[in-house]
Amino acid sequence: MEGEDQSMTDAPNGFDESHAAPAAAGREGGDTIIKNGMNVDVDESEEFSDTDEAVKSMYRRGMLPTGCCYDDRMKLHANADFGPSPHHPEDPRRIEEIMKMFKKAGLVFTGPDSDLLDILRETPTKYMWRIPARPATKSEVCTVHTARHYDWVQNLSQMSTRELRTLSHKLDQGRASLYVGGMSYEAALLAAGGCVETCKNVASGQVKNAFAIIRPPGHHAEYDVPMGFCLFNNVPIGARVCQNEYPDTCRKILILDWDVHHGNGVQNIFYEDPNILYISLHVYENGNFYPGKPDNDMIPDGDIDKVGEGPGKGKNVNIGWPSQGMGDGEYLAAFQKIVMPIAREFDPDMVIISAGFDAADGDELGGCFVTPPCYAHMTHMLMSLAGGKVAVCLEGGYNLKAISNSALAVARTLMGEPPPKMGVPPLNKDAARLLARVQAVQAPYWECMRPGIIEVRELGDNTSRLHDVIRGYQRQILAEKYSMIPLFIQREVLYKSFENQVLVTPGLQARRKILFIIHDPPELRAMPDIIDNTVDPHNGFILDGVMSYIEWAHKNDFGIMDANIPHYITHSEDIDAFTPRADEKTLQRQIQELVCYIWDNYLQLYDVEDLFIVGVGNAYLGVKVLLTNRGVINFVTGNLRPVKSETDTELSSWYKQNSLVYVTNDHACWTDNDLAKKVLKKRFGGVHRSPEVGLNRMMEAHAKEVFEFISERCSEDRSGNTTEDEK
């Protein structure tokens, strides 16, 4: 239905005369009006003897109007391959709906032009000032794109409808994700030219700030190829033209991209440019969200580690959310913790917002929940930069209602409305951790990101990983108290992390009762100095829930085997970088190897009657491996693991009866009724929802139950004389 969409029939020739004409006319009279608006102030400000020129000129800008660029002809870009399918999300009506909303809200004057000129002469800030769009020139487009790319787009206007339809169908597939039509070239030129005019008006101080309602969008278009609904990359063209035309006053530009998709095109065009700071907030989903990975299987463009290259190093900031579902809390936190500190430090001469509204509440493609008030607040914060020189350029956003409400909130803020009162929802924890990671990644390039970040390389020699210190201490304590000694584990390579990994009480081979504890390293909490991250050891704390279990076992005459499972497997002398946690698979393999080794070389040779296994934390997956044995107690905060065996069909039932699995109260499985039911099935064992949160708290809370569970199942204790404890 597109291409002859009903919205187009309002203006059959593609021009909305009633808009285009006055915009052009207004332009003529524009300079006069603006000068008139300023005259009073210029005169009065001559009284200032002791206030400097910069402050004076700043004050004049407050009496300038907010600009608005719109041209109905940009609706002419429509899909040549229309058919029975529903509207393409990049619907020509997108720009029209926004313009309608601006008119409804009274931001754009709807009466006759003669009246508008009078009104603006008196009150230049009452309505938006119209900035007419014009086709970008080839040389403007080629500040960013290759001539070959320009020609490719231009050629669209020469193709037959049939050819266009075939091409459109082909381009719609995969990462290209694009449609074309017979007027796409003309519309794309207007979008780029409108963006250029908008940015130039802002940069040169003709308007206070401005909003360009343009399409097709631009931020996915690479320098040499169109993609993601984008033909020319409007914002970079606008930025480059301004840098060229106002080299002294518009050198450094911040491009803030809050479209829900990463602006790969903008990033790559400026990847080595020190004068363009590109900050993008987008859904990343580990590289699975559009635009995802380039074809050549490199790191996804939207990755936080993409920080720019060469002279542009640190001038690319990706805030890639781990999942959809982000909203006001996360966006405001990103602005407070990352965007504004870095932007202030960069101190741009102009701010361009690549303003997609597909992170808006209501946009299904984006799946996020940013409200119009939040867009207003983000705009308001950015208006504190660059003396208020902010150009807002439309990118994506596909829910017509959501985009027009969001754009309205932004435009009102540009025009000086106080941003609306809003409560801030709590911050998603994964998002908070992502922001901390972004801070760490950007710390080498921005002073404001450095407090709180360690550069491991600079720590020097004489450095030990705390991990080894803690295990060394545990060995010392366990040796002193229970004469425990390291168990020899044969390994191909010896890593520092494995020293003292398994400690046992002496004479283990002769014990009838053995408690085998497989545990994560103890928890460590500390509040480091805000500047240099030194931690006062006195105010650092080790939470080691395992110790009281060992003490109980020792008192009750168990042999004890204590295995520490580090989260990291590293090379012996690797202290030159932060190491990411071992992934699930590596960890699983490591634990299986260890547990099998212990089984094959020790436990199965022993004369043990009762073997109890306690799994703590991630290490609990080691328990699965030993499940042909006796009682099992697990404490779980991470993944729950089903136990089944294809050879022993009774295993799951046995597990259910002979295990205690304590799951942390805030585990995701409890948030969903269906999930909770599943978890309580037998293959997950004797699952209990703990009233406590966190490993150590659970271990403390359930110690008594566990000791009873074990006592009841011990061969010599099966008479059941534990009633005293139960009281």
Next chain:
Amino acid sequence: MEGEDQSMTDAPNGFDESHAAPAAAGREGGDTIIKNGMNVDVDESEEFSDTDEAVKSMYRRGMLPTGCCYDDRMKLHANADFGPSPHHPEDPRRIEEIMKMFKKAGLVFTGPDSDLLDILRETPTKYMWRIPARPATKSEVCTVHTARHYDWVQNLSQMSTRELRTLSHKLDQGRASLYVGGMSYEAALLAAGGCVETCKNVASGQVKNAFAIIRPPGHHAEYDVPMGFCLFNNVPIGARVCQNEYPDTCRKILILDWDVHHGNGVQNIFYEDPNILYISLHVYENGNFYPGKPDNDMIPDGDIDKVGEGPGKGKNVNIGWPSQGMGDGEYLAAFQKIVMPIAREFDPDMVIISAGFDAADGDELGGCFVTPPCYAHMTHMLMSLAGGKVAVCLEGGYNLKAISNSALAVARTLMGEPPPKMGVPPLNKDAARLLARVQAVQAPYWECMRPGIIEVRELGDNTSRLHDVIRGYQRQILAEKYSMIPLFIQREVLYKSFENQVLVTPGLQARRKILFIIHDPPELRAMPDIIDNTVDPHNGFILDGVMSYIEWAHKNDFGIMDANIPHYITHSEDIDAFTPRADEKTLQRQIQELVCYIWDNYLQLYDVEDLFIVGVGNAYLGVKVLLTNRGVINFVTGNLRPVKSETDTELSSWYKQNSLVYVTNDHACWTDNDLAKKVLKKRFGGVHRSPEVGLNRMMEAHAKEVFEFISERCSEDRSGNTTEDEK
């Protein structure tokens, strides 16, 4: 000279008719004008079918003017006790200068009233809207003050000049710090009433926001007593009246006080009020900066631990700078890290700024460096709260030029000017640490302050201080490598911190050469999880520069004594709170006791020929105690300590020749030429400025020099065969 100050002669009766009259006249016509200004929008907004009422009314507010309250009669408060002394800083001209600046800058219309009415009808936002001051009523004042206090102030107008002079002289002393005059009562009523009118205009939406140029200031005045240039506490009166008159729309109020002095009066009046959030940024100087401590010697009012009481707990936030000299970097950081997050979470219905401008660059009393652009940015940030309802009320500020420039920047921002482009200077480290402490103190009351803070009480049992873990590990290593064992130290009370404090190699008593290392605990660095402060031990690091010294000494056949000096002396089971570091004196006593004990009971009984002492960090003061002995090497980042003895006059000379004192490159002593010269004198020993910063880096860098120094001085090595090492 005051009271008949030349500025008063411009308007001999104390009234500036040309201001007062049009303000009153303007008031009459005001509602009409404002309604006119809105009519267009009201009509147009009727088109909105799908936009809610709140958004519509918000938009109307953008077409409202900024209010300005001023009345020349407030200059009539002047010191009855004028004499040969220069102007009192709380000079009547303060308000006049600000008003003049507003006029000069064109914010306030200076032409005839008839013109103003016409202009405002057309362009309601072009000039500030005049809010006339009026005397506050007794019942208004008594929403905050006792009737007795009101009567005391009223009585000033009944006193003779002679009585006033005596009273003024008396009140000028000490913490009261106040002057009075015959018209003080009238002026104080106008200031309070002007503040009430300003706040009411903002709260009820008559104006977009407003600036009240009022004096005498208010924020030091307690509910029952005047002090610190303040008679009635204007801002609390304005806040209370608004809460009473608009209970539904103006329930929660944020009072942001950026006066350089703490607003003790505001704090105490609302100390138990949950609906008034008081945030003060002020110079604290450990309670020594005005207003300092209340007479009864309690905690100073401006302390960060003053968080409110009862239902008001957490609704008092003191950001008390450790010293003067703060500027834009610190104020913006405070806003970003503390003020705005807490304010957003509080979500006020109105913001009142207690706007003293004595933290401004140029104010000698304040000694800070906040620039007008920074005031603009702080205002801009606060304007994002409460739908933009911001009332600014003048408090202190004594440099006429600084206050008028600062006030101008604030007023322009209120009127919609973009805040000027500004670079942000780096953040003072002590200020950054103060902000981190404020965060920790406020964490129990504000969700946004919690990430990054540990609540020790909640850690539970099974918790060890990391301190003890690390020393336990060191003992394990030193025992394994060098068979070192703990030395018995007789103590009256045994603290956990002292376990394993002194470790020695076996057979120490028989060694000829002993290296005695007195050191701080090793440095610990870690990056904890942003949410719950858990530290991955794998990504935590211990920097222990002492180990390589011990290794060298062991290889070179020294007996070794290793003493660890904890920064904290705590009770054995105290894990229920963060412990502040032991103060200098306690630390010194502890070290002296320890070192003397070791000397008396061990070292002096030994048959040692060469004793070398290495002091590391704070522990280096222990070295002083042992200075009747041999070679000394110190690494210093903290205080430098002179060594002299009244009995042994040669001691200083000996120390100079027989010591190496490495001082960290960033030590304060190097920033001042005179200081640096002093430090190089003999009583500080053989001081060297290290090219490195920090203990561990120094220990690494100078190891070779130190080993040579020791080798050269050893009895058997005095032949000097260390040349090989020197190459």
